[in-house]
Amino acid sequence: MNNRWERVSLSQEESERIFRKARSFAGDVWFRFRRKPTALLGLILALLMVLFGLIGPFMTPYNYSQQETKLANIPPLMTVYPGPDDSYFFVTEALKVIEVDPEGHLVRQLRKKEDDAKHKQTSFKYDDDTSVVLDYSIKPYVMLDEYGQRIEQGVRKWNASHLLGTDHLGRDILTRLMYGARISLMVAFIAATVNMLIGILYGGVSGYLGGRTDAIMMRVVDIIATIPLTLYVILIKVCLDDGLISIIVALSSVYWVDMARVVRGQVLSLKNQEFVLAARTIGSSTKNILLRHLIPNAMGPILVTVTMLIPSAIFMEAFMSFIGIGIAPPMASLGTMCNDATEALRTNPYQLFLPAIAICIIMFAFNFIGDGLRDALDPKLKK
């Protein structure tokens, strides 16, 4: 054997080689983000909600404001009565009889043939020969065929015409959910973007200039933050007209204080680091130092704050719409849908649960994303 301890000569080129895979900051964050299942789930849910809100309205035959009062309050899962020729009947709350085909589509409303007030019976015409009778002399009412035989109820059919049912004005709930999600996400993203811009600018300037400027700017933030933000939003909203833009204005003008504080803290801790001092000795402009050195390095906490701000903005919009100072009807918002549904909560709970579930999903999704981002952006957790 040769001498195993022989010196291996190393060329300059080789000794300077980097074996590690080149990976940008964003790539690194994504690598860690996708390894967290809840974060990935949140991202997928959020993307689905975005698709639901953006593309959904184009896929449905209904409109958010299109009313069909005779089809009001039809649930997604209907209990129907078997009728002739494979057809079914569904009796609405207003005691109207709707014909349902075997697939669950609502075909037509049966014409009233005769109303016998004495026996408390109403007969409906199915076709020229056959008819069905609704007997409301006993409670709950029963359906009789034309010979007076009671029709047993018992088949459950999925509502194929309105997948998630209709509300008290006969509007398609699925369609309104899509528009509601669209409004929620739009409000959230615009408010988050505006807040991010104002917060970064305000916090960045305050932190970088420091001293007296910082003290004054932060006292302004303190004053804004001492009064509950919800109160501000309601007051601003009362002064402005109803509608989407005023909600965005109300949310954007208040929620930036958190962002400003986060950015200021980051800038304060970063501005005395050597790479910022280096940029100053080089002679880089203040603008460049802020935009190329300080803010990119503070991006982690900024992103986390933004993703945490989105659910609170969504909730705020839903809340305002719920108490009636948000989106003006007939536009659908998750909040107005909840509000409309409270009146009929006992008979039609699905009308409240569906928009509530939608709000939950959106908020869960963004909270999960924020959580995942915070972990992914924390260099101390780097593996």
Next chain:
Amino acid sequence: MNKDVPVLRVQDLTKHFPAGRGKVVHAVDNVSFQIPRGKTFGLVGESGCGKSTCARTIIRIYEPTGGKVYLGHDDISILSQKELLPHRQRMQMIFQDPYASLNARMTVHDIIAEPLRAHGVFASRQEESERVNDMLAQVGLNREHASRYAHEFSGGQRQRVGIARALIIHPELVICDEPISALDVSIQAQIVNMLRKFQQEQALTYLFIAHDLSMVRYVSDEVGVMYLGQLVETCAADEIYATPLHPYTQGLLAAIPIPDPKVAREKRAAGLEGDLPSPIDPPSGCRFHTRCPHATERCKAEVPSLKDVGAGHCVACHLIND
């Protein structure tokens, strides 16, 4: 430019920081020295003696409380930051911590090109790229490294990126703020030799800050010893080893580890004792009198001035000056 004019002349430079409740930190007090073109001035002292503050005040990261800083003929201490901008090309700084001094969100190319962009040296990206690649080659890195981020490099490589950034606009004066103290010993030699190579090629002038006397002797032409914000002794680099005059310098030299245990045992007694007093309330008279083995009553009362005792060897000590 006239060859006789020193590249950097610092005169009575003073920097005080407010410490709250009307108190003041005397970080740098009346420091004066000058560096001729192509020479290296080594500034040594304990941690917290004001070396880095002195450097940062010269390059105007901090605003000086008093004194003057001449860069060539120009007094840069009275200029506003805006007026100073064109002069920034003439002086650059190399920082201590190679991990903190490079922006983690920028590629090496962007880091090295930053001075070029800040001063608008090149109009086209292509020229800029060529210059950056050229600079990378000079510090022993190659063009593949340009697209990498700083965190992918080793400490020595990062420090070379820092050097490339400082030297790319051909400054006259480079302030090296402990450029090697965060590095491995083997890498230290590499970096120091690189700095010397650049000095010979481009006639650079260095202000070299360190707390390691043996390294300072190797790189410097002249050495200044700082104690609690004041220069206590300046002389040629070799002389400070041969004939250290100030008791503090003698103490510092005695603290250098000696490879031979026999010699080390004999010399141990001469080391420094006690801690650095607070710069908020520095001792009266000679600031070293609280730790000086030879201190007299006069040292407590009277401030010694830096006097030339012959052949450019200056000392601020009552015992020597008389």
